[in-house]
Amino acid sequence: MGRQPARLASQAVAASPAEVSTVEAATSTASAAPSDTPAPTAPTTETPVPTETPSPTETLTPVILVGAGDIAVCGAPGAEITARLIEQFPGAAVFTAGDNTNELTTQPVSLKPCFDQTWGRFRERIRPAPGNHEYFYEGASDYFAYFGAAAGSPGQGWYSYDLGGWHIVMLNSECDQVGGCQAGSPQETWLKADLAAHPALCSLAIWHRPRFSSGYHGSDPVTQDLWKDLYAARAEMVISGHDHDYERFAPMDASGVLDPAHGVIQFVVGTGGVPGPGAIRSTHAGNSQVIITGVYGVLKLSLRPDSYDWEFIPEPGKTEGDGGSGTCH
Numbered sequence: 001m002g003r004q005p006a007r008l009a010s011q012a013v014a015a016s017p018a019e020v021s022t023v024e025a026a027t028s029t030a031s032a033a034p035s036d037t038p039a040p041t042a043p044t045t046e047t048p049v050p051t052e053t054p055s056p057t058e059t060l061t062p063v064i065l066v067g068a069g070d071i072a073v074c075g076a077p078g079a080e081i082t083a084r085l086i087e088q089f090p091g092a093a094v095f096t097a098g099d100n101t102n103e104l105t106t107q108p109v110s111l112k113p114c115f116d117q118t119w120g121r122f123r124e125r126i127r128p129a130p131g132n133h134e135y136f137y138e139g140a141s142d143y144f145a146y147f148g149a150a151a152g153s154p155g156q157g158w159y160s161y162d163l164g165g166w167h168i169v170m171l172n173s174e175c176d177q178v179g180g181c182q183a184g185s186p187q188e189t190w191l192k193a194d195l196a197a198h199p200a201l202c203s204l205a206i207w208h209r210p211r212f213s214s215g216y217h218g219s220d221p222v223t224q225d226l227w228k229d230l231y232a233a234r235a236e237m238v239i240s241g242h243d244h245d246y247e248r249f250a251p252m253d254a255s256g257v258l259d260p261a262h263g264v265i266q267f268v269v270g271t272g273g274v275p276g277p278g279a280i281r282s283t284h285a286g287n288s289q290v291i292i293t294g295v296y297g298v299l300k301l302s303l304r305p306d307s308y309d310w311e312f313i314p315e316p317g318k319t320e321g322d323g324g325s326g327t328c329h
Helices: 017-032 078-086 119-125 132-136 138-151 186-197 221-232
Strands: 063-068 093-096 159-163 166-170 202-206 237-240 246-249 265-269 288-292 297-304 307-314 322-327
Touching (some): 063 078, 078 119, 078 297, 093 119, 132 138, 166 186, 202 221, 265 297
Parallel strands (some): 063 093, 166 202, 202 237, 237 265
Antiparallel strands (some): 063 297, 159 166, 246 265, 246 288, 297 307, 307 322
């Protein structure tokens, strides 16, 4: 129901008969006064100085970050479908959440037209993360060659950058390839130092294997200590792929317990183009809120210095979507 219009604060009040008589008597007395009685001087009214109307507060335009994981399979249409979704946001930063190419092959990723001719057209603005399929070819050597400095140091694959007031951390969940992800490992040690050096109000992380998932691969505890560090730093969200579906989780603490005030939201977005619906387990992971299968799509984030919006954008012709907003911790 709309709000009713406010009533006027002041209204005219009718005078009583006694008040009318008093006014009339005073008027008669004033008329009988000697003619040489000086007339009262009318009070001087100062012209009010106009008050300047304050200008409306400027609305900050959010920075757009858009992407997905599990993208290209040669001969399948999915990567081109999601690439066209990204084209709706020219100039937006683009992320990948691993398995940029999902081929079971030893050919270099840089030679695969299924990625290069689809998402490859955003190559100059992609911030990638590696997945397990990148390591099918000589320790992901062609992944690092294809993306160059944007992929971080070869042999590591973790790095961070700032975007629109946000601090964004890209991590490598192929832990057995990079000396582990546990506390004290090179990557975990780097993550703690990076978060301490960049105490941004808003931050997020992206890696391939989801810490929590209801999909085929399920929850992977290999990244537990990375999640713990991000929770301690009050990060807002983690984005992963690996399972070929879309899933959103409620904010969770370091142990996966619901924590609406300070928890980390997780998105699984393995919908970048790999064909076939993702299999979902009969028992969903705890705190799972939304699951979408059988749909290609991308996750769009609108990032402001103290808040954010998210939207899962499905392929044309599909209506399954998700969206919402949040405030940084």
